[in-house]
Amino acid sequence: MTSAPGPRRAVAAALLAVGLAAAAFAAFDGTGHATRGTIAPAAPAAPAARPCSHPVVAGGTTLTLQSGGRTRTAVLHRPPGIRTGERIPLVVALHGAGGSGPFMQRYSGFSVLADAKRFAVVYPSAVPPHPRWTLNDDDPTAPNDVLFIRDLLNTVEQRVCVDRNRVYAAGVSNGGGLAAHLACRLANRFAAIATVAGSYASVTTCEPQRPVSILEVHGTADQTVPYDSINDFLASWALRDGCSGDPTYGQLQPRVSRLDWATCAAGTEVEHLRIEGGTHAWPGATPPDPGPPAPISATQEAWRFFAAHQRASAA
Secondary structure, eight states, rough: OOOTTTHHHHHHHHHHHHHHHHHHHHHTTTTOOOOOSSSOOOOOOOOOTTTTOOOOEEEEEEEEEEETTEEEEEEEEEOOOOOOTTOOOEEEEEEOOOOOOOHHHHHHHHHEEEHHOOEEEEOOOOOSSOOOOOOOSOOTTSSHHHHHHHHHHHHTTTSSSEEEEEEEEEEEEHHHHHHHHHHHHHHTTTTTEEEEEEOTTOOOOOOOOOOOEEEEETTTSSSSOOGGGGGHHHHHHEEEEEEOOOOEEEEEEEEEEEEOOOOOOOGGOEEEETTTOOOSSOOSSSSSSSSSOSSSSSHHHHHHHHHOOOOOOOO
């Protein structure tokens, strides 16, 4: 097996090449986180309500549950037009530090897309008054957000006829870090994750039970989580997912390029979207984040990636 430094050097070289190619393209075009420690891989509790046996009630509702000795909340959105017994995908949408589930619903626009593409979305909230997701097990007094998300998935699956092979997580900034942490700790529950402007330095342990597809979106002008910080993240996931060969490069448009490791274990994939001049933002957010106009919609790109991937078989 290739040693870790090799993939890191390859990623760094590939990112450099992407930057050079993007610059040349722009010039040409003129646009220039049970208990701490191991989270037991138990199967979800059997749904008492048998959600696949009842008509779907579309729209939003607030969920309240107990997890880790705390009262936790989330907003659940179900799309219209779903037939009784139809299993649908589920996206867990994770806000950044200082945010909330209701904020992420408005900000990301995932519910609008969910209505069009026929999937459910749940927007959990970190613990107030200073909401921030816990990305490791270093502080035993911090909220156990991996446990919370597992409990939340079980709760949602008692209310929605979820296709358990098509459960995904998407997050921005600190929420992107939690999405990455979930890929490490709850790989038995998630098929793919998308992280936007994510911070990964605090995700210190990662031994996923199965391969997980990864989409990473980052702007080159991000001053909060610098672009260079993603090299190790991409290289480590290419290694964990057993990807072979160098990534392929593609130019999506003048300011957006793609690195794609498409030949990975169990049909998984690692993809990176580089946004030239992009800041610490969720592209396409409502309202827009500060910085240049977004050349893509992170919500649309996340769903494009999710729709192509189902949960991998165990390693």
